[in-house]
Amino acid sequence: MNRPVAPALRALLTGLIDYAGTFAPATLPCGAAAANYTTYRAGPHAWMLRWMVLSAADLDRAPAELDGALSVLTDTDTPRAAALETKRVVRAARPVYCEVSTAELDDVKRAGYLAKVRTGGVKPEAIPSITAVADFIRTCADQRLAFKATAGLHHPVRAEHALTYEPDAPRAVMHGFLNVFVAAALAWHGDRNLEPVLTETDPTAFRFDDRAHWRDRSLSAEQVRDARTNFAHAFGSCSFEEPVRDLETLGLL
Numbered sequence: 171m172n173r174p175v176a177p178a179l180r181a182l183l184t185g186l187i188d189y190a191g192t193f194a195p196a197t198l199p200c201g202a203a204a205a206n207y208t209t210y211r212a213g214p215h216a217w218m219l220r221w222m223v224l225s226a227a228d229l230d231r232a233p234a235e236l237d238g239a240l241s242v243l244t245d246t247d248t249p250r251a252a253a254l255e256t257k258r259v260v261r262a263a264r265p266v267y268c269e270v271s272t273a274e275l276d277d278v279k280r281a282g283y284l285a286k287v288r289t290g291g292v293k294p295e296a297i298p299s300i301t302a303v304a305d306f307i308r309t310c311a312d313q314r315l316a317f318k319a320t321a322g323l324h325h326p327v328r329a330e331h332a333l334t335y336e337p338d339a340p341r342a343v344m345h346g347f348l349n350v351f352v353a354a355a356l357a358w359h360g361d362r363n364l365e366p367v368l369t370e371t372d373p374t375a376f377r378f379d380d381r382a383h384w385r386d387r388s389l390s391a392e393q394v395r396d397a398r399t400n401f402a403h404a405f406g407s408c409s410f411e412e413p414v415r416d417l418e419t420l421g422l423l
Contacts, residue, residue, distance in 0.1 A: 179378035179422060181394040182351055183218050187413060188241055188318070188406040190223035194292050195334035196408035200224065200231040207236070210410050215423070218414065220404045221252050223320075241267075241406075255286060255320075267318050272309050279315045284403070289350065290322010292333050294342035297322060303345065304353070304364040311357035311401065319405040323347040324412045326420060327373045347405055347413065348376050352384050354402035355394050361387065373420050 175183075189210060190196075191203030198206070207222040224232055226244035242251040247262040254266045259274075259281045268278045269286040278285050287306045290297050310317050325331060327346040332339040345368065353367040367384050370376070377383040382394050389397075407413060417423040 173421070173423065175423060176378035177380050178382040178389070178391040178394050180217075181391045181398065182348075182355070182378070182382055183417075184395075184398070185218070185220040186347070186351065186398070186404055187218055187410055188221045188223050188404045189219060189410045190320070190406040190408050191410075192224060192228055193321075193406075193408050195336075195339075198408075200228040204231075204233055204236060206410070207239075208233075215410075215414050219410060223255070223406050253284075255318075259283060269320070272306055275309055275313060275315060279313050285310055285315050285317035287317060287319050288321050289319045289345050289405070290333075292340075294333070294340055297342055297344060300365055300368045303350065303368055307350075307354050307357050307364055308362055311354075311362075314401075316401050316403055317354075318403045319347075319350060321406065323350060323405045324407055324409055324416075326413065326416050326422075327376065328369065328371050346370075350405070351398075351402050352376065352382060355382065355389055355397035356384070356387060358397035358401040359389060359393055378422065 189207050191198045191206050192200055210219050221239050221241040223241045226242055229242055237250045238252055240251050241253045241255055242248055243255045245256050245260050253264055254262050256266055256268050259268050259277050266283040267286040268283055275285055322344050325346055326348045328349050330341055330343045332341050349368050349370055353364045357364055375385050381388040381390050
């Protein structure tokens with residue numbers, strides 16, 4: 171039986187994961203990923219799930235019943251999508267997450283769109299530094315610019331892991347999604363000293379009750395909910411089961 175979820179943890183995790191099963195390292199066919207997403211939406215942890223991420227090439231293979239629950243990697247607007255994810259600022263009639271350099275975030279803000287940060291990949295060199303992630307979050311917080319993250323956040327807390335599911339997979343220290351989203355929530359509420367939160371490798375440093383705690387810093391559940399709603403929206407992950415399983419192992423779910 172799953173344990174009750176602390177109010178501040180529920181505020182942090184609600185709608186946090188965009189399922190991206192067609193992307194590496196899972197690289198599932200669109201039909202299999204769509205079936206997984208449908209299963210997860212009916213499961214006990216559906217409250218943690220937001221959209222399904224697809225490439226434009228897979229859009230025609232996605233079931234029509236997923237319309238409005240898709241985040242599509244494309245530069246062309248599509249009415250089937252809840253949001254678009256792009257490498258540049260494009261015009262669309264729905265939210266657009268723009269994966270651009272930190273120097274270009276001003277352009278994203280002026281266009282009225284959203285930012286996107288890549289937090290990992292299938293090779294060690296794809297993982298950005300603590301400083302780079304902290305700078306991105308601070309810049310977005312200063313501009314009141316909402317964002318999502320993508321890649322490399324399969325695990326709650328920063329640690330070394332295999333980067334793919336192959337037996338000989340390369341290993342590297344990966345960012346943790348608790349690190350990133352607790353740091354973002356703190357930044358939204360004025361804290362700019364983010365590197366220690368992002369560097370944390372001790373899971374017990376993160377505690378949740380009516381407040382979300384990292385060591386001696388904390389936020390109320392309402393403050394966390396505000397940060398998630400207005401700032402740190404979600405992260406894309408090719409696995410939904412892996413983050414859930416890790417949270418269960420830590421005794422948080």
